[in-house]
Amino acid sequence: MAQRAQPISGTSGIVAGTCVVAAVLLAFVGIGLRAEPGTGLGPAEGQAIRFTVMQAALSALISVTLAVPLARALARREMPGRTLLVTLLGAPFILPVIVAVLGLLAIFGRKGWVNQVLDILDLPSLSIYGLHGVVLAHVFFNLPLATRLLLQGWQSIPAERFRLAAQLNLPPAMIWRTLEWPLIVRVLPGAAALIFVICLTSFAVALTLGGGPRATTIELAIFQAFRFDFDLSKAAMLSVVQLVLAGGAALLALWVIPAIPLTGGMDRPVQRWDARGGVQRLTDALVIALGAAFLLLPLLSVTLAGLVGLPLMPASVWQAAFVSLWVAALSVAVLLAVALPLAGWIAIRARGSAEAIGLLGLSASPLMIGTGWFILINPIADPVSLSLPVTAIVNALMALPFALRILVPGIREALAGHGRLCLSLGVTGWSAWRWLILPRALPQIGFAAGLTGALSIGDLGVIALFADPDRATLPLQMYRLMGAYQTDAAAGAALLLLMMALVIFWTCDRGARWYAKT
Amino acid sequence: MRRTLLAASLLLASQAGAETPVLTVYAGDYFTSEWGPGPMIETGFEEICNCDLQFSTGDLLPRLLLEGERTKADVVIGLTSDVTARARATGLFAPHGQDNSALTLPIDWTDDTFLPFNYGHTAFIYNETTMEAPPASFDALLEMPDDVKIVIQDPRTSISGLALVLWVQAVYGEASADVWTKLAPKILTVTKDWSASYGLFTDGEADMVLSYTTSPAYHMFAEDDFTKKAALFPEGHYFMVETVAKIAQTQKPELADAFLTYVMSRDFQSMIPTANWSLPSALPQTDWPEGWAQLPLPEKVLFYSETEAAALQAEAIETWRNALSQ
Numbered sequence: 001m002a003q004r005a006q007p008i009s010g011t012s013g014i015v016a017g018t019c020v021v022a023a024v025l026l027a028f029v030g031i032g033l034r035a036e037p038g039t040g041l042g043p044a045e046g047q048a049i050r051f052t053v054m055q056a057a058l059s060a061l062i063s064v065t066l067a068v069p070l071a072r073a074l075a076r077r078e079m080p081g082r083t084l085l086v087t088l089l090g091a092p093f094i095l096p097v098i099v100a101v102l103g104l105l106a107i108f109g110r111k112g113w114v115n116q117v118l119d120i121l122d123l124p125s126l127s128i129y130g131l132h133g134v135v136l137a138h139v140f141f142n143l144p145l146a147t148r149l150l151l152q153g154w155q156s157i158p159a160e161r162f163r164l165a166a167q168l169n170l171p172p173a174m175i176w177r178t179l180e181w182p183l184i185v186r187v188l189p190g191a192a193a194l195i196f197v198i199c200l201t202s203f204a205v206a207l208t209l210g211g212g213p214r215a216t217t218i219e220l221a222i223f224q225a226f227r228f229d230f231d232l233s234k235a236a237m238l239s240v241v242q243l244v245l246a247g248g249a250a251l252l253a254l255w256v257i258p259a260i261p262l263t264g265g266m267d268r269p270v271q272r273w274d275a276r277g278g279v280q281r282l283t284d285a286l287v288i289a290l291g292a293a294f295l296l297l298p299l300l301s302v303t304l305a306g307l308v309g310l311p312l313m314p315a316s317v318w319q320a321a322f323v324s325l326w327v328a329a330l331s332v333a334v335l336l337a338v339a340l341p342l343a344g345w346i347a348i349r350a351r352g353s354a355e356a357i358g359l360l361g362l363s364a365s366p367l368m369i370g371t372g373w374f375i376l377i378n379p380i381a382d383p384v385s386l387s388l389p390v391t392a393i394v395n396a397l398m399a400l401p402f403a404l405r406i407l408v409p410g411i412r413e414a415l416a417g418h419g420r421l422c423l424s425l426g427v428t429g430w431s432a433w434r435w436l437i438l439p440r441a442l443p444q445i446g447f448a449a450g451l452t453g454a455l456s457i458g459d460l461g462v463i464a465l466f467a468d469p470d471r472a473t474l475p476l477q478m479y480r481l482m483g484a485y486q487t488d489a490a491a492g493a494a495l496l497l498l499m500m501a502l503v504i505f506w507t508c509d510r511g512a513r514w515y516a517k518t
Numbered sequence: 519m520r521r522t523l524l525a526a527s528l529l530l531a532s533q534a535g536a537e538t539p540v541l542t543v544y545a546g547d548y549f550t551s552e553w554g555p556g557p558m559i560e561t562g563f564e565e566i567c568n569c570d571l572q573f574s575t576g577d578l579l580p581r582l583l584l585e586g587e588r589t590k591a592d593v594v595i596g597l598t599s600d601v602t603a604r605a606r607a608t609g610l611f612a613p614h615g616q617d618n619s620a621l622t623l624p625i626d627w628t629d630d631t632f633l634p635f636n637y638g639h640t641a642f643i644y645n646e647t648t649m650e651a652p653p654a655s656f657d658a659l660l661e662m663p664d665d666v667k668i669v670i671q672d673p674r675t676s677i678s679g680l681a682l683v684l685w686v687q688a689v690y691g692e693a694s695a696d697v698w699t700k701l702a703p704k705i706l707t708v709t710k711d712w713s714a715s716y717g718l719f720t721d722g723e724a725d726m727v728l729s730y731t732t733s734p735a736y737h738m739f740a741e742d743d744f745t746k747k748a749a750l751f752p753e754g755h756y757f758m759v760e761t762v763a764k765i766a767q768t769q770k771p772e773l774a775d776a777f778l779t780y781v782m783s784r785d786f787q788s789m790i791p792t793a794n795w796s797l798p799s800a801l802p803q804t805d806w807p808e809g810w811a812q813l814p815l816p817e818k819v820l821f822y823s824e825t826e827a828a829a830l831q832a833e834a835i836e837t838w839r840n841a842l843s844q
Contacts, residue, residue, distance in 0.1 A: 034584065044836070047843075098713070098714055098717070105718065105721070105723050109723045110723055111722045129707050203710065204709070204710040204714065207672060207708060207710055208708070208710070208714060211706070212702075212705060212708040212842045213674075213838070213839045213842045220672075220674065223675055224674040224675060227577065227580060227675065228675065228680075314553070316552060371580075378584065379588065384576070479713065480548050480553075480554075481553070482713035482717060483547075483711075483712065483713045484548055484551065484553045484554060484795075485733075485795065487716070490717075
């Protein structure tokens with residue numbers, strides 16, 4: 001396919017991509033400087049690799065499969081509180097893992113709500129611990145992401161298509177075939193690959209819900225090699241295995257995505273004449289109710305536990321919350337500076353395989369990147385004084401693949417709809433960004449920024465390795481509370497964390513949408 | 519005029535600041551929060567040392583290994599006995615110069631580099647309101663019905679988890695594999711670290727949790743909760759110790775020595791129990807804070823020296839992993 005002329009060039013994107021690759025490569029160079037010949041990979045690591053791939057593949061598959069009906073129902077329904085629900089549904093994704101695990105176990109655990117109900121009904125109790133528990137937890141984390149990505153796809157179908165379909169009196173099955181299925185094929189592989197990579201790097205969740213060493217993942221082996229055996233070469237080797245698996249999955253997924261030429265619409269509000277039937281209303285309501293219950297009940301238990309703990313929180317938690325806000329803001333700034341040019345570059349290419357670059361940071365393991373940089377920074381400056389900026393940058397790297405997944409379709413769509421007009425008017429380069437892409441893709445930019453900010457608030461990141469005692473982040477402070485028997489106060493801190501993440505997400509996401517509409 | 523005064527006083531203040539020597543102490547991450555022992559230690563030592571004690575927190579051993587000769591630490595506090603071998607091998611540490619015979623540990627301590635400042639033992643903690651018949655021995659624990667659920671930590675990622683596999687090794691030796699097979703159905707799950715396990719226990723998800731003999735003390739003295747008990751086994755409990763050590767190349771050897779002396783002082787030792795929820799290393803039991811002497815403690819204490827532990831560790835973990843992976 002011949003490259004069409006585009007109003008923006010890929011140069012800045014290539015520069016940004018090079019920076020990302022360099023950041024990850026440098027970390028490996030740092031580790032290489034200090035690594036001594038280690039023990040190599042044994043049968044235990046082989047088992048870990050097999051388990052990791054299996055649980056990640058299952059989790060990704062089930063997450064995206066369940067996301068289709070949920071996103072479809074949400075896309076077809078306008079109901080009061082829908083925007084609030086969509087925002088809340090995103091919350092599991094940004095929860096710190098330990099909080100999410102305790103929340104999940106409060107519902108599905110041995111003494112959880114589900115088993116209490118089963119007990120009342122005299123039914124045998126369910127055990128969550130095992131492979132199914134790992135998958136359940138990962139679906140809990142990632143169903144919201146898959147749903148949001150699909151929902152975004154649905155919203156990109158121009159209203160005129162549905163209008164035409166309604167005029168032709170197409171039944172729902174035909175609408176599914178002509179409008180919805182092509183969209184799903186375009187969005188789903190990328191979403192599945194992304195979730196596969198997230199689950200690939202899962203560690204504490206997999207171990208706890210997997211019920212023990214059967215559920216050992218590569219990331220646990222990396223942690224063990226680094227933290228307990230201090231075998232840097234083994235840790236680096238495992239990290240490369242993870243990188244290759246993630247990269248392979250991403251390339252495969254991005255390669256199967258068909259390069260469907262997009263066309264723009266007239267930005268009319270979407271009306272769904274096809275979904276007015278009673279059966280459809282009923283099934284949609286049922287799907288939304290089930291999805292909301294699955295995702296919101298654990299959050300409810302986290303909230304209830306947190307309310308008890310809020311008054312018990314020491315003042316330092318608030319201080320840490322302030323530090324975390326600062327880190328999140330810096331993360332968002334770094335992310336946008338890297339992701340926007342990169343997404344622009346990917347969007348003007350016919351195939352999106354370059355998006356795999358975005359996965360480098362996430363799949364190389366933050367522990368490895370943090371360690372590598374520590375080794376490199378140490379001879380030049382005090383790593384402790386740089387712990388917050390480094391945490392912010394690593395957090396931005398972690399969020400990069402999500403941001404790209406969100407931004408690329410938006411930019412591509414803007415270029416497909418108005419690129420030629422821009423070219424004929426001579427609006428190119430920075431002007432095209434300023435007048436076409438940024439305004440058109442503002443909702444996506446807000447979504448990506450909100451997600452990054454929220455992820456950065458909730459993630460412990462690399463700060464645990466070399467924290468300045470006076471500048472702890474909120475997640476670090478929460479873990480410290482948990483480690484000092486202060487379970488209730490820690491639950492309070494977790495609730496504060498959840499609230500802050502949601503507010504940041506809401507502000508960026510809704511703010512950008514609101515601004516884009518006016 | 520006023521401005522000159524202000525400038526002069528600022529200058530004086532900064533000079534005074536420059537003259538106060540700084541002692542940099544690396545500590546575990548939990549150490550310096552206000553519910554950790556750090557702030558009390560800082561206040562206590564600064565009263566006597568005419569210096570500024572500054573804690574620097576993080577993952578102790580990885581950080582020291584990464585920094586090597588460039589470390590800014592003068593003293594390191596919080597290294598546990600399972601990592602002392604590795605820490606010793608760096609050659610970064612100097613002899614502590616304290617009298618080991620002043621220690622009141624339940625085991626014989628002869629190490630001249632790593633000085634214990636507090637200790638505890640591994641133990642399974644239960645809630646007596648929900649568990650009427652707790653096991654009276656390790657053997658009894660193995661014979662408990664399988665619906666009694668315990669939660670433990672992973673020996674590959676957690677120090678207390680490692681202590682557990684060494685505990686089983688010390689009690690059962692060659693039979694460890696069978697012991698793990700018997701325990702496996704009772705193990706609800708394995709967590710990455712102690713906090714997650716303890717959270718599961720306090721949430722009621724598990725009946726027993728692998729923790730320390732001193733855990734009930736926290737509930738008793740900080741929460742007035744007398745329902746949490748440690749199950750004491752006649753087979754013995756594994757000993758866990760935290761140490762303090764001096765960096766050989768420190769520019770402030772006198773201050774570092776003064777700090778080690780302070781660690782052994784009655785002042786420091788008597789605040790350890792409530793500050794770190796742990797037992798003091800150099801204080802006779804009769805001098806422990808009120809109530810602590812009544813804390814039930816094991817009669818028999820098991821411990822592997824760092825060389826023995828290093829020799830056993832890999833195989834013990836592999837035995838554990840194999841039995842629990844079935």
